[in-house]
Amino acid sequence: MDPGETPREAARRELFEETGVQAELQAVPGAAKVRSYRHDWPATVGISYVAVVDRRTPLAAEGDQPAGWHRLDEPWQGWFADDRPRMQQCALRLSALRPGP
Secondary structure, three states: OOOOOOHHHHHHHHHHHHHOOOOOOOOOOOEEEEEOOOOOOOOEEEEEOOOOOOOOOOOOOEOOEOOOOOOOOOOOOOOOOOHHHHHHHHHHHHHHHOOOO
């Protein structure tokens, strides 16, 4: 977070910086977690927000960090094994809120 930013504002800014996507985030965080990103670093609190974006939206990677769409029902390489199931649970909650046909 930059000075003066709320966690939600920082998440929206990071989404744009890392993918080129400008989107409104859901008001309520999708997840909160405490983890250490390296064994020699102290644990930090991470708050994740959700944006619903059409998968046809083009992505613009930040520097040499690739950006890409991943299906939640297919495996992918990730840094933390618990991230994928957490994202799947969040997607299920969001789809339950979606109005029917």
